[in-house]
Amino acid sequence: MSARDIFSVGQRKRKRQQRDDAVSPSPDKSLKRAKSEHSSSRAPPSANGAHSKEPLSMVKKGDRLPSANPAAHSEKPSSHSDIPPTPDSVASPQTEISSHKSAKTNNDSQENLKEAESLVLPKRKRKEEKKNLLNGSIVMNGAAGGIVLDESSWPVVAPYASANGVLHGSKKRSKIRNEKKSQKRKRPARDAWGLSSMIGGRFLKVDPVFTNDEKYIFGANKREVTIWSTIDSLLHQSIPASENSTVVSFTVARSREDTVFIASADGSVASWNWVEGRETGRYPTLGHHILVLDSATLGSHDTSEVLYALKRKARSQITVLQPEREGHNQAQTKDILDTRKALHSMSVLKDGMHILAIAHDSIFIGTLTDPKHVSYDTLAYTWIEIKVAEPTTCFDTRLTRRGGQMKRKGDAGNQDRLDLVIGNQQGQLYLYEDVLNALSGDKLAADDVAIVEAPPTRILHWHREAVSTAKWSRDGNYIISGGRETVLVLWQLETGKKQFLPHLTAEINKLVVSPSGSSYAVQLADNSIMVLSTSELKPTANFAGLQVQMDLVEDSQSRSEAPPNTNAILPALRRSIAVLHPLRPNLMLLPVSASYSTNLQNTAVAPRPFLQTFDTSAARHIARQALTRNNMTDFNKGPEGNRIREPDVKFLQISNDGQWLATVDEWEPPINDVTHVSADVHTNGEQRSLRREVYLKIWRWDVSSSIWMLETRIDAPHRPPHDQLAGHVYDLVSDPSRTAFATLGEDNHVRIWRPKTQPRNALTARGSKSDGLVEWSCRDAVPLGQGVGAYGQKGSPSKLVKPIDGCLAFSTDGSVLAAAQAFREGDEGNGIVHFVDNFRGTLTKSTAGLFDGLLAGLGFLGRYFVTLASSLGIWDLVDDTLVHTFSFTEGIPSPLRLRPILALDSDNQTFAMATVSGSRSHVQVFSPLSPEPLWRIDIADTVLAVLPARELRGYVLLTASAEIFTLSPHTSTPLTMTQPVSTPDTQHTVLTLSATDNADAAISARVDMDIDDDDGSTVWTSLIPNVNLEESEGESVKPIVRPEQLLDVFDTGPSFALTDMKNVFSSVVKLYGRKSNLRMMGSKTAGRV
């Protein structure tokens, strides 16, 4: 407790001064404080009395300029003990890995971290030696925190590597050196940019796993296995995938709960002690195409784990691997099943006695051939294959001991009673009871026909569509199932009654029951895991990720359940249209679909009717609200069985003051609904467009309810004259200088929308709001056709050619609005950029020849004007000259591809361009002054959005895997990318230090962090367990109040000696009334004590 106190005292004094620094409040307030302290007016920050014990930490901001020679340092990692590592040096390898995958980035950063860690280590050791010895887990826990960035540095942090560095320092280092040599980098002299490690990520479709004490839950995304705390919904820690690869599956060891086996796409399996946070083994021999990993201990006497992996390529195989074998250096594998059937799930039961695997049309039940003498060498299974009618989707098993009175003449091996539930595509659940008895080999071989009978089957049919998951409750009395209906169904098996938990936010993908049966973890299709209490069916924890559209191409390949029709899917994949909140750049707003697991048969990608607000600094889901009508929790099927389509939010912008949100959504009836009115096939499109609905909606931020409230809806904002159809809106931009939005549409007009306070009887109509009722309307409609006349190409208004696309951009000061339209090939008007006087609402100039080909983006950078079409052009508007132009060969914008993305950062006079080809993206950062890109990187993912990080320098990248990267120059103020770190539980952290020691250690560690920018922070958080609970929890939307905190308030003494009621009340209010507003948090908590 003392650590907190000390920390808090030091903290609060500075809080108010530092509000500006806390631009991106981190969920872990302590982390943020660490940062803000560091950036406080005190220079050097580390001179802060309590923290300045270490000379090493006294590195000034100014020292960290790119002029430092990081290369020299990184080439001499062994000399770390004397040379203070500058952050630049830490991140420097990043700068030239443009030709490498982002996964590579991770490695490099890991290496650097290791170095950094090793630098830190000796100092820390003095105070933490004992502690480290006692509980390496603390270090590990802290490392889970991900990235903590200093304002003046841009390190790339992979915390686990750092933890490794601590624990396996020497071994690792040698490895690092080797890699360094082999890579032979050369360091650019230029301002170095770096790519952060990702945050977010999409949960793999793997069953989450509870720890036995149910305090943590394991999930996995492509890059790491994440361990979440079920108590406070925070990330406890994460375990990265092996280098250059992605996580495919994982399993927790049966014998030792602290060991996790992680299978990677490259076929290797790593075992991690997640409590201590170290890799304990790596077995590269299991083979590729692993789908499911499971483990078991063989027999009762042998406690060593055996891994079972289900692999599938052309054939399906189940392979076993015993990682730790006495007398064998090399782990060996062994196939126990090889079948043509495409198995998709597997489960190993009861010390490997039984294995269950299902393919779409079969169930495989394997039983140990010789259950009495189990050893790895003689491991063999007898398989029984049962054909099933409907394609299976999921299964669960329940293994119990047979009752005493059911004595059959079978041997002891048949005392198991295995019940099996299988969900299928038709929405049925098939319940096979006592499968083993009915199907066991002995019985079948015997002539005793009286015993043999088909297992009793029950069919539970409620789901209309495929069942995604079905699980037994722990007591076996219920089956809990979920599917596409967003309804959790609880089947009471004894009575046949059903209970429902309807209106979940998205389709249910996975469900697991906790070991004690007291909660369910439900993985939803909106990329979140929710923990529900079994008794009240109330959520107790929620881990939500970004709900970005799934990269269907990538997904279908990895799953390969249905052969992907790439041509059909690619064009449907659209750019995400995320925006960052102008005032709180850590908040990303993006339209999302109801659930990302769209049906692959349904080639059209799901529309996006919802708005998700995501805190990029905390990697936390903040809010989700509907922007259009949707049928998420309703019966959303038409009479012909087709799903009802929601409108799609195409554009989203926030006004400069952050108070207004403008969205454009479009809806067209599906083709099937218009075929009866259209004359022939070709007029289907015409009929659809006649029924198109386009709305421009303006929403106001409602502070009290913390949602966007619809203020104005403009129907068909760009209805072409003399036309019935609601024209498309091609672009929507927000005015940087005032509260206004501009749209460009199919009617060849730029429209500027402004708010107006409604006057009523010469008075301001106020309504319920103090600031008056505001109405948005079109202030200026600027026709774009006329301006062409300057070049003699004036198109007569009578035969106005409709554009097929368009682009808008405001100049930095908001005075000029540039608009460009794209027309069909052969039509006039291509390549013309119109400049509109924003304030007068007139077309000032139209310039042709600024771009060529299909326009992808344009924008102003001070005096420069950037266009991105088939080539990239930079024009000096003052001189009216072309500064640079260069064409790029890859990522040619064709209708079938994603168009390249242009993002301009006017603050830093840079712009970034992302081109996508296939599932790879190429991001380049340019300065208008230089024809060469400042920096470039390849990302093995589809970049959906590139956003300038506003006040901070750099860009935020959003990929189709729901991951966010930050791209930023090292000298800039980076986005604070701090993931909230769950407080370690006392069970895993042993606090042995005395109060003062603890505090000292903590603080010093924090200072280390400030300097080293990497894992010091994580160490620091780990060292302050419980004490900074409130701070870390305070980041969540709702304050989490633990029972012990309440106890602290109430349990002060006997009832007659209770303190003043007022005090008690205020204490309670303090506990519950903490503001969830992130920006306000610091001051609020500061003022508390």
Add this chain to the structure above:
Amino acid sequence: MDVHRARFVPYPESAISALAFSRSSDTGYTGIPPALRLAIGRSNGNIEIWNPLVGQWAQETICLGDGKNVDGLAWTQDPDEVDSEGSVLPGQQRLFSIASSPAVTEWDLATGEPKRKSTGNFSEVWCFAAQPRSKTSRNAHDEPQWQEIVAGCGDGTLVLLSTADNDLQFKRFLARVAGKRARCMCITYQDRNNVVAGFADSMIRIYDTRNGSLVRQMSLGVALPGAPKNAFAWTVKVLPNGDIVSGDSNGELRIWSGSNFSLIQRLAGHENDCLDLITSADGRTILSGSIDGRMAIYRQSSGNGGQKSWAKSSHRRVHSGEVKAMASFDGKGLSVVVSGGSDSATKLTPLREHGKENLRSLPSLPQEPKVVSAPRARLIASWWGQDVYVWRIARQSIVDSASEMPKSRKLVAKLSLDTRHAIRSVSLSPDGRLLAASTGSEIKVFQLRKRTELETLAVRKIQTPDGFGSLGARLLSFSPDGKWLATVTPDNEVHVARFSGELEQPKRLICLPRVIELERRQRKVAPSTLKEYDRTLVRLAFATDSSVLVAGDVSGHMDSWVLEGHEDITAAAIETTTHDSDRGSSDDSDSDSNDEDTLVLFYGQHWTDNPAGHLLPKLDSAPLVLTFRPSTISANALINGNPGVHSTRQNPHAHSHELPAGHHRLWVMTARHQMYEFDVLAGKLSDWSRRNPTAVLPNDFRTIKDRAVGAVWDTAGQRERVWLYGTTWVFMLNVGADLADANTMALVTTKKRKRASKDDKTQSKQLKPSSGAGDRVIDNLSLSGPDLIQRTDNGQVVEIDMNALDKRHPAAHDELNDADDLAGLQLARLRSSDNTGEHNGQRTWWSTFKYRPILGMVPLENGVHLGGSEDDTLEVAIVERPM
């Protein structure tokens, strides 16, 4: 073939309201179990008697009701008797019904009429049940144990009725439950002494019938929110172990202990009211039906720790309306649940093989076609209730050519009979001049005449002789020449009436005042539990030259009569003579018609027993199609009168004994779809039939499940085709040629020899190894567990057929033993039929399922009849009942 698709006949279908098997299982019977019949009670009061025939399901007879909804059906069997020789005579099976009245009705199955009604003064009977049959006692001295009947009434009284001494008597009141909602909704016997009754006040009460004491009452509790406050116990049934199962208005199934009457288990079975349920014979399966048409199956399984518990296995929507009634038979070869409801179709659900076999629907249209035609007059008649409707079908050519497009059909007559009972049968003479209609107690004959100015028909009632008109008839048939009307009375006597023109007005038809009864052959039959019912005549057929009459009964016996002599217009219309002693050929017949001492001659002709009648074999089952193959050879040159027959002193009423000439080939299709052709006068199978046994019928025909309803002959030109039809199908067989080639024939004949020793039944069973409902479900679509599993052990793959394991059960053993040579037959059949029925350049068969459901298919003739020209195509009207 020209087809008129006639959809204008508004034949009404009525909902099923009660179902009962004559016994629910084979258990408890020693020796040959009594005959199995299914009674289906409908909302119009009719009770249909069906013969399951090991899964072939043929409707045998219909007991016409008085229009009141049949609320319940129950069968009893009288105690066995031991005759003087010590052999056991099985007791008679009796059918009882209740129909919204304060009486229990017993039906006389032989006549199809109500036999007696219960006595006693009690209120409207809502439900009733028959006491379980006591164990048959071999000891003749024991008091015979007659089954009692308990009836639950609308006012809450329970009444015991006695069936003793072949009577139905009120015995005593068992209990009287007071209260507003005391209506007894359902009742059943728990054992011979205890009665379980469910009441509308959501109570289930157990009474001891011996002393009338209330043993226990169980409450269903309060209904679910939204439902009426009290739950109804819609149905109670008892499991073989004595446990009680109730289905209530909440859709819940509750299982109560049979010993201490405590609630064992509650199962949410349906979302709506559970109206009826059945239990399997082994007590491990329950099926329940609900008001939304779903049927749920529950199975007993060992739960945790091995204790038995019930669990709902699956449900399925079986009926489009509600499931009103259910009945089950769970025996050796047949294990099926029959259900019915407002959609009027009987649905068969496999019980033991639930999930492994398909459901099946029995036709809801009557087995006996309710459509007749007068081909030459192009009239179609159909009847139901008290009404007969006659339509005239326009000629195709006229319809095609005429510019004004006259209506293709016209209702030309509607006869509403002034009778209390519903019409049982109607016949039209082929020339359309006579129409006969009969109820159970009346026969009425009308002359139809075309009016000159109107299209409608003039109807004139023809006076029938005294006694004949009041006989009533269940079957009527005019002979092809329109001179004879054969009737089968409800008591299964065959009478023949002669019609002729009046002397003064030849166009005015009269019925000759004398009607003769044709004696049926007495046969020694095995004692049957249905007694007289087995002699019920179900089909009647005249030969095309009207000289032979054949009648077939339920058990498969056929009686035949021939018309001796030649028509002599000059002779007296009716002559009566003593019976000749010199009848010669009929000497050896054991007929006791010798008692008959008078002989009636009509115009020199008289009916007599077919001298070869005793040679006709008993059919394997009741005939469904009984028709004479039209003789291609035109009858002998018309002999006017009976030359050479002169009255003498010794023989004042000389009459010819000349038998009709030519082949009289009777073509028979039985309820088991066995095909025979008999030369009736020779009393043997015809040559064609010898060459073409049933086994050569194409597979397409053998897979048809719905039984044949009738047949139409197409004999124009050189063609000899019979068009068979059932409710859902039409099938053409070219019987002019052989159906199969020599190879198949050889196989078939060897098969026949091989099987000669065996029971004839096995043949049909082998072809349908199903338990009474539909065919087996396609391999892996089976709902109840896998059919085939694959076992892999050390790389060795073994396939294990789960069904084969099941079949190793001794009960099913005999069905499979000669399956291998059956395979050869199948192959041969395949070979013969893979040219889609082409054989020797001629199509041997053809089938369609395009018309459905078919009420009847009747022939029509073009009025301008050219007499067997080549291009004369058959013209038929297929009367469909759109669903």
